[in-house]
Structures are given as C-alpha cells and as structure tokens.
Amino acid sequence: MKSISILVPNSAVMEAVADPRYMFTAANQFLQAVGKAPLFEVQLVGATKDVKLHDGAFSVHTDKLMKDVEKTDLIVIPALFGDMKQAVEVNKEAIPWLVDKYNEGTEIASLCVGAFLLASTGLLEGKRCSTHWAFANEFRETFPDVELVDGSIITEEHRLYSSGGANSYWNLLLYLLEKYTDRDTAILAAKYFAIDIDRESQSAFMMFNGQKDHNDPEVKKAQDFIEDNSAERISVDQLVDMFAVSRRSFERRFKKATNNTIVEYIQRVKVEAAKRSFEKSRKNINEVMYDVGYTDTKAFRTVFKRITGLTPIEYRNKYYKEPVLV
CATH class of the missing domain: 3.40.50.880 (Class I glutamine amidotransferase (GATase) domain)
Structure with a gap:
C-alpha cells in the first residue's frame, strides 16, 4: 500500500x-x-x-x-x-x-x-x-x-x-x-x-501585466513606454538613447528588475495586446499582427507560439466566440 x-x-x-x-x-x-x-x-x-x-x-x-x-x-x-x-x-x-x-x-x-x-x-x-x-x-x-x-x-x-x-x-x-x-x-x-x-x-492561460514591483525608476519609464507604444517597432537602442545610459548597463538593470530581457518584455507586451485582440475582435491574423507592430508573419507566429504555447489561429479558436444574437 x-x-x-x-x-x-x-x-x-x-x-x-x-x-x-x-x-x-x-x-x-x-x-x-x-x-x-x-x-x-x-x-x-x-x-x-x-x-x-x-x-x-x-x-x-x-x-x-x-x-x-x-x-x-x-x-x-x-x-x-x-x-x-x-x-x-x-x-x-x-x-x-x-x-x-x-x-x-x-x-x-x-x-x-x-x-x-x-x-x-x-x-x-x-x-x-x-x-x-x-x-x-x-x-x-x-x-x-x-x-x-x-x-x-x-x-x-x-x-x-x-x-x-x-x-x-x-x-x-x-x-x-x-x-x-x-x-x-x-x-x-x-x-x-x-x-x-x-x-x-x-x-495559454497566462496574462502578462508587467513586473513593476521594483525600485528602478528608469526601468519603469521604459516599461511604460513599451506598453504605451505596443503598436510601434521599438528597439533596445531606442530605449537606451532615451535614458542616456550604456546598453550593457541598462539591459542588466532591466533584467534584474523585471526578470525579462528588454527584447523579451517588448515581445510579451505585443503578444498580450494581440491576445486581447484575438479574444474580442474579428480581425484576421495579419491585421492583428500589424496592429502590434509586426510585419514578418513567420516572426510573429514564432514569438506568439513560444509565449502562449498556441499558434495565433489556435488561440483565436480557443477564446473567441461569435456573439450570440438574441
């Protein structure tokens, strides 16, 4: 027994x-x-x-x-x-x-x-x-x-x-x-x-809300900028230039504060925006992809699946339902 x-x-x-x-x-x-x-x-x-x-x-x-x-x-x-x-x-x-x-x-x-x-x-x-x-x-x-x-x-x-x-x-x-x-x-x-x-x-069930329970004000400003501009193409160099710090130093601070690299954080913010769109709208995959700042279909699908465990179409089919007309 x-x-x-x-x-x-x-x-x-x-x-x-x-x-x-x-x-x-x-x-x-x-x-x-x-x-x-x-x-x-x-x-x-x-x-x-x-x-x-x-x-x-x-x-x-x-x-x-x-x-x-x-x-x-x-x-x-x-x-x-x-x-x-x-x-x-x-x-x-x-x-x-x-x-x-x-x-x-x-x-x-x-x-x-x-x-x-x-x-x-x-x-x-x-x-x-x-x-x-x-x-x-x-x-x-x-x-x-x-x-x-x-x-x-x-x-x-x-x-x-x-x-x-x-x-x-x-x-x-x-x-x-x-x-x-x-x-x-x-x-x-x-x-x-x-x-x-x-x-x-x-x-597939995770919601990304950002990791802001830290005390690095410049990292928080960078997070806010990424989240407010999820439809734009944002580069690490662009963020580094905003705060006039060395790239290596800022990447280290960002990773320590958020447990994500800057690139990972940008990707997760964009994928979260895409998820919300798939859940609530009838936009097709390409429309959502462009809305969150991607132009390469393969890159978007690869990042989306790595983060959610599902392809964009699988995620849409799982969470989006046509409204019921009464």
Missing part, C-alpha cells in the same frame, strides 16, 4: 484538499474494477482534528494529527488562499514536520500556490519549482534561491513535486498516479475526471 497524506493547512483551498482525496480513492476503485488490489491508503492530516476553511464556511475533519503520522509515502500540500505570507505564517507548525518527513524519505507534492509553504521549508533551495503564474513575481521575491519555472504545469526534482496554477494540479495528480500505478490507470482517471492528460504548459 502507498500511504498518501493530504495536509489540511489553515487557509487551504477546499477543492485542493478534496480533489486529491477523490483522485486517489477513485484510483483504488479503478484498480479493483480490473481485478487488482487497491493501492492507496489516503488520509487527511492536520495540526488539529478539525480545520475551519474559508472563514468557517467549511470544516474538514482530519484522520490524523501530524504528530501521529509515523510513516507516509507522499504528502500533498494543497493550494493556499489569501495573502501568502500570512497563510505561511499561520501554518508554520507544519514546516518542521514537512522537513522531518522529507528527510525520512517521504515525497512531497505542492499544488498551485501551496508551493509557498513548501518553499518555506528550505527544501526547494537551489531546486526548480512551479506555481500559479499570477504569483510568480511574489514567489521570486520571497524565495530568490528557488528556480521558478515559468509557465510549467509540473516540476519534479529530488522527490519534490509542484504544479502550475489552479486546476493544473490535476495534471500533477495524474502524473503521480501514473508513477505509482501505470499508464492505463492514469488514462482511465484522465477520462473519468475529464482532464487533458500530458498538458505541459499553463502559457
């Missing part, structure tokens, strides 16, 4: 507690249906017997207290809700427990922004990690020694697993299910739960 311990922290997202429990208990039923023995012993674990969630709207009754868990194969850390620093603080009792269990050989998987609690243990230092794209900047600032993998759905390193944003954690659960059972069981679960198995990127 594989022992699965689902941590029930304070400030947890209720669905991120219930869904892994549902997945692994259903997997037992799938295995039994084909004549195999159930594999998973699933338990809810917490600091107290009852954990109130979402301002008391839900109450989760745990099966075991953390201190009573002698051995477990996998700990699942669900997504947290609200202010991440506060959410970690109210769950600091779990940090030494997670470290102790990991040192005993337990694997740990964080779902979505549960990565903040996992990273607070120090176990991720020098390692790669995934989390919700909307919290990427905050995560980097809080844990500069962790390598955050942009847009990734699943990251695995040294018995530590993490997933991308929101429902991406289902893909991590499927990944773990396949690891512990086999491909056929994972495919069955994917069909049962209607999950797109093997999805590798959350890029």
Whole structure:
C-alpha cells in the first residue's frame, strides 16, 4: 500500500484538499474494477482534528494529527488562499514536520500556490519549482534561491513535486498516479475526471501585466513606454538613447528588475495586446499582427507560439466566440 497524506493547512483551498482525496480513492476503485488490489491508503492530516476553511464556511475533519503520522509515502500540500505570507505564517507548525518527513524519505507534492509553504521549508533551495503564474513575481521575491519555472504545469526534482496554477494540479495528480500505478490507470482517471492528460504548459492561460514591483525608476519609464507604444517597432537602442545610459548597463538593470530581457518584455507586451485582440475582435491574423507592430508573419507566429504555447489561429479558436444574437 502507498500511504498518501493530504495536509489540511489553515487557509487551504477546499477543492485542493478534496480533489486529491477523490483522485486517489477513485484510483483504488479503478484498480479493483480490473481485478487488482487497491493501492492507496489516503488520509487527511492536520495540526488539529478539525480545520475551519474559508472563514468557517467549511470544516474538514482530519484522520490524523501530524504528530501521529509515523510513516507516509507522499504528502500533498494543497493550494493556499489569501495573502501568502500570512497563510505561511499561520501554518508554520507544519514546516518542521514537512522537513522531518522529507528527510525520512517521504515525497512531497505542492499544488498551485501551496508551493509557498513548501518553499518555506528550505527544501526547494537551489531546486526548480512551479506555481500559479499570477504569483510568480511574489514567489521570486520571497524565495530568490528557488528556480521558478515559468509557465510549467509540473516540476519534479529530488522527490519534490509542484504544479502550475489552479486546476493544473490535476495534471500533477495524474502524473503521480501514473508513477505509482501505470499508464492505463492514469488514462482511465484522465477520462473519468475529464482532464487533458500530458498538458505541459499553463502559457495559454497566462496574462502578462508587467513586473513593476521594483525600485528602478528608469526601468519603469521604459516599461511604460513599451506598453504605451505596443503598436510601434521599438528597439533596445531606442530605449537606451532615451535614458542616456550604456546598453550593457541598462539591459542588466532591466533584467534584474523585471526578470525579462528588454527584447523579451517588448515581445510579451505585443503578444498580450494581440491576445486581447484575438479574444474580442474579428480581425484576421495579419491585421492583428500589424496592429502590434509586426510585419514578418513567420516572426510573429514564432514569438506568439513560444509565449502562449498556441499558434495565433489556435488561440483565436480557443477564446473567441461569435456573439450570440438574441
């Protein structure tokens, strides 16, 4: 039997507690249906017997207290809700427990922004990690020694697993299910739960809002200029001339402040403008391309797919629907 311990922290997202429990208990039923023995012993674990969630709207009754868990194969850390620093603080009792269990050989998987609690243990230092794209900047600032993998759905390193944003954690659960059972069981679960198995990127869902939580005023002015002129062709030299600084120095400052090179930032701003156009208008690909300052169709398609994971036409088909006439 594989022992699965689902941590029930304070400030947890209720669905991120219930869904892994549902997945692994259903997997037992799938295995039994084909004549195999159930594999998973699933338990809810917490600091107290009852954990109130979402301002008391839900109450989760745990099966075991953390201190009573002698051995477990996998700990699942669900997504947290609200202010991440506060959410970690109210769950600091779990940090030494997670470290102790990991040192005993337990694997740990964080779902979505549960990565903040996992990273607070120090176990991720020098390692790669995934989390919700909307919290990427905050995560980097809080844990500069962790390598955050942009847009990734699943990251695995040294018995530590993490997933991308929101429902991406289902893909991590499927990944773990396949690891512990086999491909056929994972495919069955994917069909049962209607999950797109093997999805590798959350890029198609990401919205680029710029990274302006820094203290470099000239970089902020450059960001504003790029965003206000997304329809124009902007060069690095043009920006450097505006601020009368050396190119090498400004590129270094820009990268440090935004975690993007200047060229990457320009591309992401233009692609974000193109995405909004595809979502809301009936303009064709070339019209949108010209609107965001591209004249080379191949270059536009290449950049768009690298950033979103989809071609322009695939993105339009995914998000644009003809208005319904009443």
